[in-house]
Each structure stands twice: as structure tokens, then as C-alpha cells.
Amino acid sequence: MTDAVDPAIVEALIAVRGRAYAPYSEHPVGALVESESGARYFGANVEVAHYKGLCAEASAIAAMVSAGERHLRNVYVIGPGEHLCSPCGDCRQRIREFADAQTRIQVLNAQGVLLKRYTIDELLPDAFGPENLGL
Template sequence: MHDISDELRTQLLAVRDRAYAPYSRHPVGAALVSDDNHTFYGCNVEIANYKGLCAEASAIAALISSGRQTITEIYVIGPGEHLCTPCGDCRQRIREFATPETRIHVLDGQANWLKSYTMDELLPDSFGPENLAGL
């Protein structure tokens, strides 16, 4: 079980509710915590050609825009009671800025903790920046 502060719960519900998801009707919110303890939020933004931006990617863009690059924790909230884990693209995006200690927390639609993952559990045998070293 993972404790979620009232402030984080409130912010996650608010960012999820601001998602622009007219096509899937599946709003998603994300919050990530940087290695210097700043929190960044994102929501999914869909567009008519179905090549939208996921909530996790939106939060990562905010992290990078701030000049930071390391994720220590990320929280993902979907609309229902089921697991809303990051998609394949987002798993790779998270991997780019995660450490082996990074925790990925998945919440239900009321921002209650459901399950947590390490990066290796979420994306086993992954390919990352170190695989390109020396090229």
C-alpha cells in the first residue's frame, strides 16, 4: 500500500479531469516527481488524427522544460477502477528518465493506490541511453 497525500490526490483528479479526450473518452492524468522533489503534472490531449499526447508524455515534457531530467516517482490515474498502466510508448519515455529506483504507481479513478512497479517490472530487458554508449 502506498500513501497518497490529499494534495497529490486533489491535483491528480484535477489534471485528469482537464484531459482533452473527446475520441477515446478515457481521460488520464499523471504526476511525476523529480530527483529534487518537484512535481510535474500532465494529462492526455487527443487530436482528430488519433496521434495525441499521453498524460505521462505531457508530464515528462514539463519535467524536461523545467531543466530537470530524472524521475523518482510517477503516478498515473485513469477514469475507472481498473489498472491504467502506461502504454508502450510511455513506458519507453519513462525509461529514458528513470533510474532503477524509480517507482511507477497506478491509481484507480478516485486516486487510490492500486499497484506499484519498478522500471524493470514495467519494461523488462529494456533498451536505454546506455545501450547507445560508445556509438
């Protein structure tokens, strides 16, 4: 992929990944979500001894919602290695809740090189959402 991610975003992602608490998996992940207003919210994974932790994407989305925003424009995820560290199933559903067709989910390698970009339909095809509940 030839698209470059803004170096300031890469720097922020590497920094937040460095603050992850991942003593059990040793797999730190950082996330940055950008809301419709352009505000940026950060998250890192947080593990606990009973193995039910909080993903970086969930952490960042929670920060966005806590700030009163409800719409994702961009999602960035950075893992610790060269491999694709795409959002887990639970996070894909969380992203879906606040995304639309223009939302872009971007996954970077440890150095901040963009590996893959998704739309929400590519990330979670045939998703269940609020409209399925008649909302």
C-alpha cells in the same frame, strides 16, 4: 494494496485528469511526475482528430524536461475507472529514459486508490536505453 498516496497528490491528479482533452476515446488520464529535486510536473492526455494524441505521462515528462530536469523519482498515473490504467508502451520507454532503479511508478484508480506500484524493471523488463547506444 494497502499503501496510501498523499491526499494532496490524489487531489492534484484528479484535477489534472479533469483538464484532459479526450473527446474521441472519452478516457481522460492524468499524470504527475516528481523529479529528483522534488519538483512536481503535471500532464493530461490530449487527443486530436487524426487519433495521434499525447499521453498524460508524456505530457508530464515533457514539462519536467522543459524545466531543465532529467531524473524521475516518482510517477503517478490516474485513469477514469476502477481498472488498472498503466502506462502504454511508448510511455514506458519515455519513463525508462529518465528513471533509475529507485524510481517508482504508481497507478491509481479513479478515486485515487493505489492499485499497483512498479519499478522500471518491472514496468519495462530488458529495456533499451542510452547505455545501449554507448552513451
